[in-house]
Amino acid sequence: MVGHPEALRCPVPRSKPCHFLRPCLWMAYSSPVQGFLQVQQRTDLLTLVGGAVLLLLFCRVSQRLFFHPLARFPGPPAAALTDYYITYYDIFKGGEWINQLRKLHERYGPVVRVGPNKLHFSDPSAYDDIYRDSRFPKEPWFYDAWVSYTSSFGCTDIKGARERRSLLHPFFSRRSVLRLEPVIQETVDRFISSMKQNRIEGNVINIFHGLQSISLEVITTFCFAKRFDAIDYPGYQHPFLAIFLESMRGIFLVQHFPFLRPLIFGLPEWLVKIIAPQSLAFPAFTRTLGDQIDAILEEPTLLEKAEQETIYHHLLNPKSGQQLTTDALQHEANTLVAAGTDTVANIGNMAMFQILNNKDVQRRLRQELRDAFPDVDSPMPLEKLEKLPYLTAVVQESLRLGHGVVTPMPRIAAQAKSIGGYLVPQGTVVAMSVVFVHTNPDIFPQPLKFDPDRWLKETSSGLHNYLVAFSKGPRQCIGMTLGWAELYLIIGNLVRRIDLELVDTTKEDVEWKALLSPRWKGRVKARIKKVEDVVGS
Numbered sequence: 001m002v003g004h005p006e007a008l009r010c011p012v013p014r015s016k017p018c019h020f021l022r023p024c025l026w027m028a029y030s031s032p033v034q035g036f037l038q039v040q041q042r043t044d045l046l047t048l049v050g051g052a053v054l055l056l057l058f059c060r061v062s063q064r065l066f067f068h069p070l071a072r073f074p075g076p077p078a079a080a081l082t083d084y085y086i087t088y089y090d091i092f093k094g095g096e097w098i099n100q101l102r103k104l105h106e107r108y109g110p111v112v113r114v115g116p117n118k119l120h121f122s123d124p125s126a127y128d129d130i131y132r133d134s135r136f137p138k139e140p141w142f143y144d145a146w147v148s149y150t151s152s153f154g155c156t157d158i159k160g161a162r163e164r165r166s167l168l169h170p171f172f173s174r175r176s177v178l179r180l181e182p183v184i185q186e187t188v189d190r191f192i193s194s195m196k197q198n199r200i201e202g203n204v205i206n207i208f209h210g211l212q213s214i215s216l217e218v219i220t221t222f223c224f225a226k227r228f229d230a231i232d233y234p235g236y237q238h239p240f241l242a243i244f245l246e247s248m249r250g251i252f253l254v255q256h257f258p259f260l261r262p263l264i265f266g267l268p269e270w271l272v273k274i275i276a277p278q279s280l281a282f283p284a285f286t287r288t289l290g291d292q293i294d295a296i297l298e299e300p301t302l303l304e305k306a307e308q309e310t311i312y313h314h315l316l317n318p319k320s321g322q323q324l325t326t327d328a329l330q331h332e333a334n335t336l337v338a339a340g341t342d343t344v345a346n347i348g349n350m351a352m353f354q355i356l357n358n359k360d361v362q363r364r365l366r367q368e369l370r371d372a373f374p375d376v377d378s379p380m381p382l383e384k385l386e387k388l389p390y391l392t393a394v395v396q397e398s399l400r401l402g403h404g405v406v407t408p409m410p411r412i413a414a415q416a417k418s419i420g421g422y423l424v425p426q427g428t429v430v431a432m433s434v435v436f437v438h439t440n441p442d443i444f445p446q447p448l449k450f451d452p453d454r455w456l457k458e459t460s461s462g463l464h465n466y467l468v469a470f471s472k473g474p475r476q477c478i479g480m481t482l483g484w485a486e487l488y489l490i491i492g493n494l495v496r497r498i499d500l501e502l503v504d505t506t507k508e509d510v511e512w513k514a515l516l517s518p519r520w521k522g523r524v525k526a527r528i529k530k531v532e533d534v535v536g537s
């Protein structure tokens with residue numbers, strides 16, 4: 001009706017305006033004035049909406065700060081208001097969340113509110129309360145980002161996870177791992193041969209990359225009966241390993257900004273390459289593993305022809321009673337390869353640095369291994385390595401200081417429960433990084449010192465309860481037996497059969513930032529001093 005004569009004629013239809021009012025009314029409904037009024041109305045509307053938003057915000061802020069069930073727990077107000085508090089340390093400060101957690105616990109005590117609905121604990125007693133409770137599911141917000149919701153790792157449904165674990169369990173049993181020991185040994189042998197070759201060429205070795213290629217070879221052989229031949233790559237830098245590391249960064253990004261997921265997976269590759277090239281790593285990672293699964297599904301005889309049993313024998317076993325979709329097979333592959341590669345390499349990296357950096361540890365370990373295997377040519381069976389007390393203590397101490405997974409793994413308190421002595425309301429997201437158990441000075445005096453002897457004292461039997469690198473409870477690491485086996489065989493063989501020395505490496509090189517696992521700030525570099533003997537040379 002704007003500007004319509006009818007509209008001008010009957011603004012006040014029932015009362016006849018006096019002469020004085022008429023021009024005023026005309027003015028009021030003429031275009032410029034009406035425009036002004038419209039602007040006015042719009043401003044009013046904006047003010048109204050703005051006011052409503054501010055009111056809602058005010059209510060939200062007050063609810064989170066003063067009336068939320070977690071309001072009584074101490075912590076920074078910013079964390080009580082938004083989960084982006086953690087995002088800031090995880091993403092913008094690049095893996096600084098654990099350091100910030102340390103500061104928060106120093107300031108606020110053993111329990112800190114780290115998100116609107118999240119608590120983090122630092123008292124070791126809380127670890128069992130959280131992770132051993134079979135009623136506490138994994139938190140979907142955290143685990144969905146791994147694009148492995150139907151896998152053993154990513155499944156947040158308690159019953160679903162139990163079923164998947166029971167399907168996988170036979171493969172990870174002690175008996176299975178012993179049966180597969182020759183695969184690990186053969187991989188370590190190839191690695192030692194390649195190190196000898198590097199020595200001839202005068203190359204310094206990046207220990208972490210070397211160990212990553214061993215663990216990748218082992219897990220892909222176990223999964224798909226296929227080697228990636230990562231050990232044969234120059235500098236042990238198989239492209240898959242670079243993709244793998246980048247994809248971890250991409251996952252963290254998607255975790256904090258879930259709206260990015262359809263962008264990464266939906267947009268054409270050329271566009272993502274321009275906008276966020278690093279995020280392409282994850283699709284590339286899953287594609288590489290997807291290709292392995294497609295190959296098995298197209299040619300099932302690949303598994304039959306395999307020299308040893310593989311994980312996919314179990315997953316595709318019709319007798320299991322579980323029919324896995326292609327997506328589920330893919331998710332499990334993502335999980336197994338990621339979980340089996342980085343963890344072992346990280347702990348091994350810490351172990352080799354500490355051994356080579358500490359002459360006394362190196363001397364005692366070598367002596368024990370020499371006594372057990374006087375002939376350097378003789379095989380070093382896992383069962384015999386496991387009986388060596390000092391080697392065992394070195395592995396334990398490496399697990400303690402290498403941690404395994406450092407980012408706090410969140411669980412949902414399915415019921416109100418006392419955790420670390422604090423009554424936590426039902427529905428709260430609770431977590432505790434293993435770092436707070438492994439570096440607790442009351443349990444491990446001088447916690448940052450690499451001291452294998454702490455595991456050998458008569459009083460140390462209770463210490464095992466506080467070695468939680470593989471976590472605890474119903475979602476404890478399913479590959480724990482395999483992880484231990486790899487560490488015994490890698491460390492035992494490397495220390496007994498070659499004489500390594502560090503090159504330009506200091507303890508700052510094993511400082512880390514948290515990106516699920518520790519991400520080393522530097523590199524542990526070493527070269528062979530003397531070859532006592534090398535298998536396959």
Ligand code: HEM
Pocket residue numbers: 152153154161165219335336337339340341343344347403404405409468469470471474475476477478479480482483484
């Ligand atoms: C030293 C080596 C290893 C360490 C320190 C380690 C540590 C861990 C930790 C802390 C978890 C619990 C994660 C969570 O709470 O969500 C876990 C889970 C898992 N790990 Fe390991 N791991 C190691 C080796 C392996 C290996 C070799 C495999 C073999 C594929 C493996 C497969 C898994 C799987 C499938 C899960 C998920 C289990 C579940 O949620 O039910 N891990 N690991």
